[in-house]
Amino acid sequence: MRDRCDVLLTQLIGRSTGVTDEQVAALVLEHYGITARLSRLTGERDENFKLTTPSGAEYVLKIAPACESPAATELQTAALLHLERVDPRIPCPRVLRTREGGASIRLRDAHGADRSAHVLTYLRGRLLCEAIPTNAQREACGRLAGRLARALSGFEHPGAHRAILWDLRNVGTLSGMLDDLPMFPCRPLAGEFLAAALPRVAESLDGARQQIVHNDLNRRNLLIDPAAESQVTGVIDFGDMLYTALIADVAVGCAELIPPECLEIAPAVECCEAFLRGYQECMPLLKKEIELVTPLVAVRRFMNVVVNEWYVRNNPHSRHTAAQEPQVMRTEIEFALKLLRRYVAP
Secondary structure, three states: OHHHHHHHHHHHOOOOOOOOHHHHHHHHHHHHOOOOEEEEEOOOOOEEEEEEOOOOOEEEEEEOOOOOOHHHHHHHHHHHHHHHHHOOOOOOOOEOOOOOOOOOEEEEOOOOOEEEEEEEEOOOOEEHHHOOOOHHHHHHHHHHHHHHHHHHOOOOOHHHOOOOOOOHHHHHHHHHHHHOOOOOOOHHHHHHHHHHHOOHHHHHHHOOOEEEEOOOOOOOOEEEEOOEEEEEEEEOOOOOOEEEEHHHHHHHHHHHOOOOOOOOHHHHHHHHHHHHHHHHHHOOOOHHHHOOHHHHHHHHHHHHHHHHHHHHHHOOOOOOOOOOOHHHHHHHHHHHHHHHHOOOOO
């Protein structure tokens, strides 16, 4: 288990930062014929740049980390091209072709590492995390998530059969992360959660319906119309895509759309039900899948706390996320444990 944990954790450290603004400007001009003003964006693993042309056109350049396999990088562009073919009305980024007609380019950074990059259209809109949350929003998000899952149901790609930490099936590896966090403020409570979650949750996922999914439908990856905040206008960041249980993707969406301050079971369940109503309009779920939503929501909320803390401690210079106060972490894990106990007897 420790070896598997070490492999997964290498994805979160050692982010490549060897590409300069000057190199990016030269690359996009050479391969895409674009002259643009650059601004850096944050990212957990990728180096991301927003490109703005003199005419006002906007794009995003995503440069994969050196440690990522070419198949994993190609997965994102292949999925977006697939969505463009099967359901072009889904509001997601479009892949910009190079002058040679390719979907990506290769480059060598300042450290001599070979890396892959691609350019996407930039979706305008307001991040969902900046809006006052409502059940109408959650239902609209669920509807978009269902359309996305339905469109991806016929998609196959070898890069999707990979191991990433954010797969809910990997909840067991969090014990190894906790071993690396000797000052974690609520270790006994975290151990209690893991003891209750394993192995039943992971086993249930292995027997559930499987396909390629987005796997990161959080409030920073969903866009809304600023003038009509119940209208979802876009979904971005396909970097955590993989082949896993369909219901895991649903649970991630449910978990991420529960407001952080919502720590009571009844209103949390109401949030999940709103998302599920929208989702099932486009992608009906089986009864046994719906029964897994609550424990998987608990796993995602717990995972968010532990992975965030590990990431912050091991990437002190990253601007991608910030440390949480110990009491906030304790409260969040207590809430996750309450959710889990609705499914697994203590």
